[in-house]
Amino acid sequence: MKDVLVLTTGGTIASQTTENGLAPGLADDALLTYFGEVPGVTLSSEAVMSKDSTNMQPEDWLDLARRVKAYEDEYDAFIITHGTDTMGYTAAALSYLLIDVKKPVILTGSQVPVEAQGTDAVRNLNDALTYASQTELHGVFVVFDGRVMLGTRTVKTKTKSYDAFESINYPYLAKVSSGKVRLAIIPPEEPLVGITPHLTLDTNIFVLKAFPGMPVEIFDYLAENVHALVIESFGNGGLPFQGRNLLPGIKKLVDRQIPVIITTQILEEGQEINLYEVGKQVADAGGITAGDMNTEAIVAKLMWILAETRDFETIKRLMHTPIAHDVDFV
Numbered sequence: 001m002k003d004v005l006v007l008t009t010g011g012t013i014a015s016q017t018t019e020n021g022l023a024p025g026l027a028d029d030a031l032l033t034y035f036g037e038v039p040g041v042t043l044s045s046e047a048v049m050s051k052d053s054t055n056m057q058p059e060d061w062l063d064l065a066r067r068v069k070a071y072e073d074e075y076d077a078f079i080i081t082h083g084t085d086t087m088g089y090t091a092a093a094l095s096y097l098l099i100d101v102k103k104p105v106i107l108t109g110s111q112v113p114v115e116a117q118g119t120d121a122v123r124n125l126n127d128a129l130t131y132a133s134q135t136e137l138h139g140v141f142v143v144f145d146g147r148v149m150l151g152t153r154t155v156k157t158k159t160k161s162y163d164a165f166e167s168i169n170y171p172y173l174a175k176v177s178s179g180k181v182r183l184a185i186i187p188p189e190e191p192l193v194g195i196t197p198h199l200t201l202d203t204n205i206f207v208l209k210a211f212p213g214m215p216v217e218i219f220d221y222l223a224e225n226v227h228a229l230v231i232e233s234f235g236n237g238g239l240p241f242q243g244r245n246l247l248p249g250i251k252k253l254v255d256r257q258i259p260v261i262i263t264t265q266i267l268e269e270g271q272e273i274n275l276y277e278v279g280k281q282v283a284d285a286g287g288i289t290a291g292d293m294n295t296e297a298i299v300a301k302l303m304w305i306l307a308e309t310r311d312f313e314t315i316k317r318l319m320h321t322p323i324a325h326d327v328d329f330v
């Protein structure tokens, strides 16, 4: 017998047409009626919030994590229904906040409201339930369009199509179809050293997307106001050092022991920061490469680490340590 708790948060899956466009409005436990019967599985639900995921905040991630922790012993698995727009962020954040969870926590949602014709919601809900009832793994997962992805690797790549999410730089964990899970093999991860599981976040970070012509003055503001900065660089980690030279700005933050994490705007294959002069100079200025992590995971991981430590070297080491399979190389 398995007990599964469905935590609902809103999203398109629970949205209805209003005069202001689609907005979550489905009755609290209405989603439960769209799950099929699975022998030996009992479903319960709890309405956590009713938000378009665009409106979700780090405090909402904490709310969800605390509920899973509070109910962890009572249920065998958790399904969180969620909007797709920021699902990748929530999935990454829960992967860190629930690093010690002993049950599967599965996020799903849909591109078309559950009540609308041609909806993908019914399939996704039932695939999530299939996975919840059959998996032996614990941790945070996204189940969408028949694919199971790690919470730290899930990125939304399509605004409308049903295959909205991809597992970036990591294999899909499983496929779900016709009520069956076909599993890939996930190697175990080294035990976590130097940080203990905790349910807190420091949201005082900023993400900067580089573009040709970006003014350098922004770093003066950032140096005074953030605990860490993420820069989405070009290609393999490159940022301009000619014209509007970003290196002094990066150095300014690093000199103040503010970590500057360098990721890339390119979704796949990660970065090799020392390959080109434009990247090596960034590394030499103190920029910390993020390897093959995605921005969603970097944001959540930084907030989670910063809540425990502000020590520059410790942050750097932990950013480079695989946690919830978030990074393969740096």
Ligand SMILES: NC(=O)C[C@H](N)C(=O)O
Pocket: 010, 011, 012, 013, 051, 052, 053, 054, 082, 083, 084, 085, 086, 109, 110, 111, 112
């Ligand atoms: N497909 C969706 O769920 C999109 C919606 N705007 C949300 O993120 O809540």
